[in-house]
Amino acid sequence: MQKLEKRIFASDVNESNDGLAGYLLGWVHEVRDLGALVFLILRDITGTCQLSLRRNELSKESLSELEKISKESVIMVDGVVRAEPKSRLGAEVKVMSIKVLSKSVEPLPYDVVGKVKASMNTRLEYRILDLRRPEHRAIFLIGDTVLNACREYLRSLGFVEVRTPRIIATATEGGASLFEVKYFDKIAYLAQSPQLYKEELVTIFERVFEIGPFFRAEESHTRRHISEFTSIDIEAAFSNYEDVMDILEGLIVHVIMKVLFERKRELELLNVNLKVPRRPFLRITYDEALRELESIGIKKKWGEDFTTEELRQLGRKHLGFYFITHFPTDSKPFYIKPCESNELLSESFDLMYQWLELSSGGTRISDRALLERRIREKGLNPSAFNYHLKVYDYGMPQHAGWGLGFERLLMVLTRKTNIRETILFPRDKFRLMP
Numbered sequence: 001m002q003k004l005e006k007r008i009f010a011s012d013v014n015e016s017n018d019g020l021a022g023y024l025l026g027w028v029h030e031v032r033d034l035g036a037l038v039f040l041i042l043r044d045i046t047g048t049c050q051l052s053l054r055r056n057e058l059s060k061e062s063l064s065e066l067e068k069i070s071k072e073s074v075i076m077v078d079g080v081v082r083a084e085p086k087s088r089l090g091a092e093v094k095v096m097s098i099k100v101l102s103k104s105v106e107p108l109p110y111d112v113v114g115k116v117k118a119s120m121n122t123r124l125e126y127r128i129l130d131l132r133r134p135e136h137r138a139i140f141l142i143g144d145t146v147l148n149a150c151r152e153y154l155r156s157l158g159f160v161e162v163r164t165p166r167i168i169a170t171a172t173e174g175g176a177s178l179f180e181v182k183y184f185d186k187i188a189y190l191a192q193s194p195q196l197y198k199e200e201l202v203t204i205f206e207r208v209f210e211i212g213p214f215f216r217a218e219e220s221h222t223r224r225h226i227s228e229f230t231s232i233d234i235e236a237a238f239s240n241y242e243d244v245m246d247i248l249e250g251l252i253v254h255v256i257m258k259v260l261f262e263r264k265r266e267l268e269l270l271n272v273n274l275k276v277p278r279r280p281f282l283r284i285t286y287d288e289a290l291r292e293l294e295s296i297g298i299k300k301k302w303g304e305d306f307t308t309e310e311l312r313q314l315g316r317k318h319l320g321f322y323f324i325t326h327f328p329t330d331s332k333p334f335y336i337k338p339c340e341s342n343e344l345l346s347e348s349f350d351l352m353y354q355w356l357e358l359s360s361g362g363t364r365i366s367d368r369a370l371l372e373r374r375i376r377e378k379g380l381n382p383s384a385f386n387y388h389l390k391v392y393d394y395g396m397p398q399h400a401g402w403g404l405g406f407e408r409l410l411m412v413l414t415r416k417t418n419i420r421e422t423i424l425f426p427r428d429k430f431r432l433m434p
């Protein structure tokens with residue numbers, strides 16, 4: 001088969017390219033065989049387009065290739081773009097020759113174009129076929145823009161990208177959700193966050209960020225927890241919780257503007273009407289949230305974390321992004337700084353979208369004696385943190401930071417209600433494959 005010079009993409013198949021000749025590569029999305037005339041829908045990275053093949057105009061070789069066609073086979077065709085008012089895009093490709101590069105099995109175990117959506121379990125079982133649905137792929141194209149936009153924004157503020165260990169010796173976010181790994185003749189753990197390392201690294205780079213996978217052995221099977229998630233973390237020297245809340249707000253706004261600019265088609269496919277949120281985001285304190293709950297009849301003991309139902313109630317009142325600040329010190333990890341005016345409260349915050357927690361952060365303790373005290377108060381042994389504590393003897397500035405769950409942010413941007421939709425290959429208590 002002679003390959004014409006130029007690759008034509010599905011997105012090139014429009015009226016304005018009438019007469020453009022070249023070759024197309026991609027997957028057979030749909031087949032409509034009318035006998036003398038065959039229509040194929042071809043899918044490539046840019047979308048889908050219609051190919052029309054007239055049997056009486058094809059060579060013997062192409063005809064025998066056409067007989068092999070099955071949905072999801074990989075094909076190459078030579079053809080010419082023709083304006084065609086009857087076609088969905090106002091144009092189609094008139095095919096001169098066709099070759100099947102890789103034939104798919106028939107029938108496929110999962111229908112990529114089926115109107116009826118499969119159950120989440122079936123979808124994940126055949127995830128690689130599920131991801132071929134343009135509206136599922138779109139989620140991750142948006143995700144690609146999100147990660148780029150985060151890097152771009154943080155670098156513009158002087159943050160340096162770092163990579164910290166995933167195999168660690170001590171827990172930072174509480175011992176219950178730790179995964180153990182056999183590490184030669186010792187037991188090690190998979191990191192739950194880059195917390196202590198990112199704090200240490202502000203003494204080198206002042207402002208650091210990390211984007212990477214972290215691990216939590218989450219016992220509860222929910223729509224917002226997975227065992228392996230991606231965290232977008234920052235830590236900044238000479239900053240407090242308010243400074244890093246501003247950065248988080250700025251990042252969210254930048255990300256949404258970028259997604260709106262770069263991913264119009266994907267947002268349309270997902271039927272999502274995304275709006276740039278107005279700054280500053282609403283900020284309510286933990287105590288105010290408690291009062292809001294009380295006003296609708298939910299009486300809560302001071303100091304306790306919000307339950308999912310309570311967060312849902314708060315989310316009904318606050319429809320977009322908002323911060324909850326000043327959590328009780330005891331409800332937060334040991335590294336969060338208590339308020340100087342009232343040690344029971346902390347310089348901490350969560351960024352919420354309606355009922356969903358997207359991020360948490362705060363000012364950190366930068367004094368060694370206080371940090372040791374807080375470690376003890378949490379029932380932990382300071383000697384397990386020896387390496388970390390020493391850093392506080394070498395000159396530790398005030399610092400603050402946050403961790404933002406990438407998959408949860410993607411849930412908000414794509415309006416998905418199950419986190420398993422916003423990660424390519426989710427891991428939870430019941431799923432380790434594919």
Ligand code: AMO
Binds near residue numbers: 408
């Ligand atoms: P935290 O434990 O609140 O804070 O985690 C930060 C954010 O990470 C996301 N996240 C998860 N997403 C999916 N599945 C999970 N199992 C999961 N666990 C956490 C959430 C959450 O808001 N070191 C601190 C951050 C800091 O203070 O800098 C931390 O890890 O979106």
